[in-house]
Amino acid sequence: MTSPRTSAVLRPPGRPALRALDEQDVVGELLVRSLVRAQLVLALRLAAVFAFLLGGLPLLFAVAPATRDIEVLGLTLPWLVLGVLVYPALLAGGWLYVRLAERNERDFVELVERS
Amino acid sequence: MRSSGPYDEAAVVLVVLLTLAVGSYGLRLARTTSDFLVASRGVSPLLNASAIGGEYLSAASFLGIAGLVFAYGADMLWYPVGFVAGYLVLLMVVAAPLRRSGAYTVPDFAEARLGSAAVRRLASALVVAIGWLYLVPQLQGAGLTLRATTGAPAWAGAVLVAVVVTVNVAGGGMRSATFVQAFQYWLKLTAISVPLLVLVSVWQSDGAPDLAGPQGPVFRETTTLRLDDPVRVQVLEAVTVRAPTGDRLLAPGRERLEAGTYVFPAGAAVPHVDRIEAAAGDDWARPLSGAGGLEHPLYATYALVLATFLGTLGLPHVLVRFYTNPDGASARRTTLFVLALLGTFYLAPALYGALGRVYVPQLLLTGQTDAVVLALPRAMVGGLTGALLEALLVAGAFAAFLSTSSGLLVSTAGVIVQDVLRGSVRDFRRATVVAAVVPLVLALAASRLPVGVVVGLAFALAASTFCPLLVLGIWWRGLTAPGAATGLVVGGGLSAAAVLATFTGLVDGGWPASLLAQPAAWTVPVTFAVMIGVSLATKDRIPADVGRTMLRLHAPESLGLDRRS
Numbered sequence: 001m002t003s004p005r006t007s008a009v010l011r012p013p014g015r016p017a018l019r020a021l022d023e024q025d026v027v028g029e030l031l032v033r034s035l036v037r038a039q040l041v042l043a044l045r046l047a048a049v050f051a052f053l054l055g056g057l058p059l060l061f062a063v064a065p066a067t068r069d070i071e072v073l074g075l076t077l078p079w080l081v082l083g084v085l086v087y088p089a090l091l092a093g094g095w096l097y098v099r100l101a102e103r104n105e106r107d108f109v110e111l112v113e114r115s
Numbered sequence: 116m117r118s119s120g121p122y123d124e125a126a127v128v129l130v131v132l133l134t135l136a137v138g139s140y141g142l143r144l145a146r147t148t149s150d151f152l153v154a155s156r157g158v159s160p161l162l163n164a165s166a167i168g169g170e171y172l173s174a175a176s177f178l179g180i181a182g183l184v185f186a187y188g189a190d191m192l193w194y195p196v197g198f199v200a201g202y203l204v205l206l207m208v209v210a211a212p213l214r215r216s217g218a219y220t221v222p223d224f225a226e227a228r229l230g231s232a233a234v235r236r237l238a239s240a241l242v243v244a245i246g247w248l249y250l251v252p253q254l255q256g257a258g259l260t261l262r263a264t265t266g267a268p269a270w271a272g273a274v275l276v277a278v279v280v281t282v283n284v285a286g287g288g289m290r291s292a293t294f295v296q297a298f299q300y301w302l303k304l305t306a307i308s309v310p311l312l313v314l315v316s317v318w319q320s321d322g323a324p325d326l327a328g329p330q331g332p333v334f335r336e337t338t339t340l341r342l343d344d345p346v347r348v349q350v351l352e353a354v355t356v357r358a359p360t361g362d363r364l365l366a367p368g369r370e371r372l373e374a375g376t377y378v379f380p381a382g383a384a385v386p387h388v389d390r391i392e393a394a395a396g397d398d399w400a401r402p403l404s405g406a407g408g409l410e411h412p413l414y415a416t417y418a419l420v421l422a423t424f425l426g427t428l429g430l431p432h433v434l435v436r437f438y439t440n441p442d443g444a445s446a447r448r449t450t451l452f453v454l455a456l457l458g459t460f461y462l463a464p465a466l467y468g469a470l471g472r473v474y475v476p477q478l479l480l481t482g483q484t485d486a487v488v489l490a491l492p493r494a495m496v497g498g499l500t501g502a503l504l505e506a507l508l509v510a511g512a513f514a515a516f517l518s519t520s521s522g523l524l525v526s527t528a529g530v531i532v533q534d535v536l537r538g539s540v541r542d543f544r545r546a547t548v549v550a551a552v553v554p555l556v557l558a559l560a561a562s563r564l565p566v567g568v569v570v571g572l573a574f575a576l577a578a579s580t581f582c583p584l585l586v587l588g589i590w591w592r593g594l595t596a597p598g599a600a601t602g603l604v605v606g607g608g609l610s611a612a613a614v615l616a617t618f619t620g621l622v623d624g625g626w627p628a629s630l631l632a633q634p635a636a637w638t639v640p641v642t643f644a645v646m647i648g649v650s651l652a653t654k655d656r657i658p659a660d661v662g663r664t665m666l667r668l669h670a671p672e673s674l675g676l677d678r679r680s
Contacts, residue, residue, distance in 0.1 A: 032666045039669060040590050043207040054200065058416045061402045068189075068401045076327075078402045082192035083465050087458030090203050094454045097207050098447045105671040112674060 031112065038104045046097050053089075057081065122506035123264040130302070130513045131279055137298045138283035138291040158439040162297050164452030167436050169296035169514075170522035171198070171453075172303050172460060173249075174256035175570040177515040180461075182484035184468030186391050187407035188399035191468070193416055195461035197423025199454060205428040206450040211443035212589045212668040219438055220529055221431050221581055228588045230658045231596035237603045239534045241580050242431040243550075244607075245573055246527035248614070249432070250520060250554035251561060252569040256485070257516040258558070263486055264509050270559055272516075277555040280520045284528065285547040292521045293439065299518035300456060306511025307463045310492055310504040314470055317495045326469045327400035331393050332385045332476035340377045340477050347371050348386040348480055351393050354379065379477075388482035396472065411629045418633030419571070425639055426574030429581030432519075432526040442672045467491060488512075524550055571633075572614045579606035579638035583646050589668055591647075592661045598650030606642030610634050 061068050061078065070077040075084075158166070176198065183191040218224040221242055226235040254273040261272030283291050318324070331351060350365045357363075359375030365386065379385075387393045392408030399406045403413055427433060440446040471478065471487035474494045478487055489512065492504035524547060531546035580603050587594045613634035615621075630637065650657075658664070 028666075029662050032662060032669065036590065036665055036669050046207060047204065050200070050203065054196070055417075055420065058403065058413060058420075062413050065401075065403075068403075069397075076400060078189050078192070079400065079465075082189070082196055082402075084462065086196050087199060087454075087461065090199055091451070091454045091458055094203050094206050094451050097203075098451060101207075101211070101447065102444065102671075105673075109671060109674055 031108070035104065035108045038107075039101060042097070042100050042104060046093060050090075050093060054086070122502050123509045126506040126510040127261065127265070127275075127513050130510045130517065131275070133298070133302075134279060134283065134295055134514075134517050138286060138295045140291075140294055158293055158441075160440070160445050160448040161452055162293065163436060163439055163445075163449045164456055165297035165300045166293045167296075167433060167449070167453050168456040168460070169298070169300035169303065169518040170292075170436065171433060171457065171519070172300065172515055173519035173570065174253055174260075174512065174515050176460070176464065177303060177307065177512050178256070178260070178485045178488050179570070180464040181467035181471070181488045182486070184465045185471040185487045186479065186484045187409055188394065188404070189402040190406075190409060190412055190416055192402075192465055193419050194423065195464060197420055198427065199457045199461060200420075201424050201427025202450055202453050202457065204424050205433075206447060206454075209428050209434070209585050209589060210437055210446045210450045213434065213437050213585070214440050214446040215443045215668050215670070215672070216664075217667070219435075220526070220533065221434055221585075222530060222534065224588070225584060225599065228658070228664055229594065229596040229599055230660075231600070234596050234599050234603070236534065237600055237607075238581070238584070239530045241576075241603065241607055242530045243527055244611075245429075245431055245577055246523045246530075246550070247554045247557065248576065249430075249570065249573040250523050250527075250551075251558045253516050253520045253523070254555060254558035255561075257513070259485070260489070260509065260512050260516070263483070264489060264505070273555060273558050276513075276516045276520055277551050280517060280524050281547055281551040284521055284524045284551075285544040292525045295521060296518045299514040302514045303511045303518075304456075304460055306507050306514070307460065307467075307488075310508055311463050311466060313500070313504060314491055314495050315466070318470060318473075324473050325396065326473060327396040329395055329397050330384075331395050332472050332479060334379045334381055334383050334385060334476065335473065336381045338379045338381075338477055340379065340480065342372055342374050342377065342481065345371060345373050346481060347389040349389060349393065350386045352384045354383040354386075356380070356383075385476040385479050387479045390482065391479060391484070393479075399472070411626065414629060414636065415633050418636035421639055422571060422574045422578050422633065422635035425582040426576075426578035426635065428585060429577030430574070431530070431577075431581070432522040434581075435526040435529060436522070444671070464488070470495070572610075572617065575633070575635040575638065576607065576610045576614065578635045579610045579642045582639065583642045587643070587646055587650075591650075592665060593650050593654070593657060594646065595650045595653045595656040595658075597653045597656055598646045598648075601649045602642045602646030605645045606638055609638045609641065613638070 057078075068076065068078055072080050176195070180191065180194050183194060213224065216224050216227060218227055220239075222235045222238040225238040226232065254276055255269075257276040258269040258272035261267045261275070262269045283295060348370055350367050350370050353364060353366050355362055355364050357378035359373065359377075369389070370386070385393075390408070392406075394404070394406035398404040403416070405412050409415060437446050437449070440449055467488045470491055475487060475490045478484055478490060489505060489508050492508065493501040495501070496504060527550040528543060528547040531550055532543045535546070583602055583606065584599055588599070613631045616631045617628075
């Protein structure tokens with residue numbers, strides 16, 4: 001009763017690309033693969049940026065311990081970054097992701113509807 | 116701590132009454148099973164984000180992080196960072212596809228994606244396991260907070276929280292929980308930020324004493340301390356204290372303090388409870404210094420980062436909230452709001468921890484580090500204002516226990532009702548009672564474990580089971596049912612074994628203990644490897660409709676797919 005439906009039924013069967021998607025023929029599958037790939041590449045790129053910026057911090061502190069004592073605006077670097085700056089940075093990253101992911105989706109819809 | 120008069124009790128009563136009142140507003144709207152499970156998917160992004168914030172900010176966030184920063188210093192800043200960054204990962208990897216899957220719960224998703232009832236049952240068992248592992252410290256924390264502030268017996272708080280959330284959830288399901296949790300986010304934000312503004316201005320009018328100088332914590336003034344239980348402490352500098360038996364010289368090294376009242380002179384270095392090593396302020400403020408006696412801080416930091424970044428997207432009570440959005444785009448928008456709401460909240464706990472070093476260092480002696488947030492107003496402000504600020508913080512802490520427990524209860528009961536019972540509204544109510552009674556019994560029976568540690572283990576369990584399942588299920592066509600099942604068993608088994616070994620104290624000290632206390636760093640990669648490896652070996656089991664599922668997960672709603680959910 002509450003189990004999910006597994007089939008996606010397409011409403012207007014007129015457009016060929018939509019039908020290709022619905023029937024998952026070669027063209028349809030290629031279309032889906034390209035969308036999934038575009039979104040995955042986007043996610044991986046942004047994740048890599050944050051992994052480098054955030055994930056690199058402990059390593060930086062370990063390799064160059066003096067960086068732990070640099071004072072900026074009355075706070076030491078670790079406290080400024082981990083206590084304050086990281087939060088707006090994460091929000092900005094999220095905002096950028098949403099913009100780009102929605103652009104990928106718009107491109108996909110245009111591609112399907114134009115054909 | 117002793118009772119501070121009627122304000123704390125009044126705060127708890129008020130929060131409970133408000134919770135029930137807000138919950139009964141949802142009750143009038145809840146009729147169908149879909150209302151109960153996913154609020155009929157009609158929750159707007161800001162309301163949903165507030166609810167996620169309300170549910171996510173548990174006692175571990177409201178009290179625990181400040182306590183950890185207070186005791187162990189800068190490395191603990193990674194906890195809140197990871198708790199928020201986890202949502203960025205969730206946003207990029209699962210938010211929209213999960214909503215578009217049309218599922219109600221993680222087990223639904225697993226079944227729809229892999230067409231396997233066995234994987235579904237495994238996922239259901241894991242949802243319940245994570246839910247209970249997370250509920251136990253919430254209930255225990257409620258008991259301790261109530262005892263510390265009002266003097267009520269420890270079981271009273273646990274029972275109170277269990278009863279209130281059961282009534283709310285059984286009454287109105289996800290509809291009620293959504294309003295209750297959204298309300299509780301804003302309550303918690305107010306409760307943690309208003310007192311902090313006052314405390315910081317007091318600190319400044321005090322001449323802004325150094326929070327991280329070269330000295331270790333000292334008693335600022337002559338301090339009278341009542342110990343309810345005997346404590347083993349490490350003494351750093353010899354000090355003569357007034358003990359229950361008369362003046363006593365505490366020599367450097369280990370000492371045992373019997374229960375009773377002690378008076379420490381102003382300026383004396385604070386002896387630390389045995390498990391926390393004393394650290395000078397500047398070491399405490401430096402990451403990777405091992406302050407407080409943390410072993411292998413670099414490994415611990417990376418393991419913590421992995422567990423929190425990846426665990427968030429596997430927490431069933433968080434995921435279930437994403438199914439309540441109307442569509443994939445609003446699921447993304449919800450996550451953006453969550454990033455903003457959580458980022459704002461998490462500016463506060465570290466400051467409480469830092470102020471605690473100066474104003475309530477005696478908590479390092481008693482070991483009640485989780486109490487640092489609640490203790491500061493009376494230590495710094497005192498009088499009626501201090502008592503009222505403390506009551507506000509007690510209200511916030513109780514809101515934390517209530518909202519996290521409701522969220523966990525909704526998701527656990529949701530799975531029980533779907534997989535064990537038939538799925539009617541009456542069944543949902545019965546499932547809720549079962550889902551609440553088991554952790555309550557565990558919370559009352561089990562010995563007390565630090566909130567932060569248990570919650571960390573729940574994250575590790577989620578990170579090494581649902582995270583690989585969802586990431587591979589959403590992004591990789593090659594995942595098969597045998598691969599997913601083996602991965603869940605291996606990842607769940609390894610992290611559960613690590614959890615048990617840590618609780619029972621089987622291994623103490625050295626690398627093995629560090630690896631077991633922070634298992635995510637090795638269990639997550641192992642699970643990914645197992646899922647991928649077994650899937651590659653069982654290629655013939657790739658579901659035939661995987662292309663359709665991928666389409667459904669990733670195609671925007673505007674394409675005109677009828678999703679029928």
